[in-house]
Amino acid sequence: EADIYQTPRYLVIGTGKKITLECSQTMGHDKMYWYQQDPGMELHLIHYSYGVNSTEKGDLSSESTVSRIRTEHFPLTLESARPSHTSQYLCASSDWTGAANEKLFFGSGTQLSVL
Amino acid sequence: AQRVTQPEKLLSVFKGAPVELKCNYSYSGSPELFWYVQYSRQRLQLLLRHISRESIKGFTADLNKGETSFHLKKPFAQEEDSAMYYCALFGYNKLIFGAGTRLAVHP
Numbered sequence: 327e328a329d330i331y332q333t334p335r336y337l338v339i340g341t342g343k344k345i346t347l348e349c350s351q352t353m354g355h356d357k358m359y360w361y362q363q364d365p366g367m368e369l370h371l372i373h374y375s376y377g378v379n380s381t382e383k384g385d386l387s388s389e390s391t392v393s394r395i396r397t398e399h400f401p402l403t404l405e406s407a408r409p410s411h412t413s414q415y416l417c418a419s420s421d422w423t424g425a426a427n428e429k430l431f432f433g434s435g436t437q438l439s440v441l
Numbered sequence: 442a443q444r445v446t447q448p449e450k451l452l453s454v455f456k457g458a459p460v461e462l463k464c465n466y467s468y469s470g471s472p473e474l475f476w477y478v479q480y481s482r483q484r485l486q487l488l489l490r491h492i493s494r495e496s497i498k499g500f501t502a503d504l505n506k507g508e509t510s511f512h513l514k515k516p517f518a519q520e521e522d523s524a525m526y527y528c529a530l531f532g533y534n535k536l537i538f539g540a541g542t543r544l545a546v547h548p
Contacts, residue, residue, distance in 0.1 A: 368537075385537065430487065
């Protein structure tokens with residue numbers, strides 16, 4: 327079944343650890359996004375990609391990095407996690423048929439807690 | 442820069458009452474606007490987009506360029522409408538969201 331998957335669902339780690347949040351989609355979409363969301367706050371765009379080998383930074387300054395080596399895979403990496411990185415991270419994809427029809431499909435999210 | 446503002450964090454109504462969730466935006470170009478919804482324990486999903494001029498689950502939204510608004514309306518709220526609603530704007534090749542409004546519909 328076509329879907330977008332995020333793993334892990336929850337992650338608790340110590341300061342200084344390197345982590346990778348996984349996002350994969352089987353929808354055949356070219357465009358993918360990463361958003362960061364704190365409780366009760368707006369979703370902040372941190373990275374997006376138009377397709378393979380394309381990565382762009384979003385509006386929110388982030389210490390994370392992303393890669394897009396395969397169409398279906400868009401992992402997000404934190405080289406050295408800090409408590410300020412504690413947040414929910416949402417991955418999304420779209421088939422990008424034009425701005426007016428931009429429809430994002432979201433994953434279930436990863437709740438990251440850095441101690 | 443583009444920005445989406447949802448002034449209400451919480452909107453609480455009784456079943457059968459009209460609902461209006463407010464959304465204001467700032468964007469220098471021609472905006473493409475959307476409403477997304479997140480029901481309890483479900484993923485964020487698209488509710489409607491202004492280009493379609495559609496009514497989804499009884500909700501409609503009209504783009505008012507003069508007031509830079511895209512308010513979401515429903516004439517008679519149902520308990521199953523209780524959810525988190527996000528207004529979103531597509532501009533400069535990316536989709537940005539407001540902070541969201543939690544709608545609580547009481548029996």
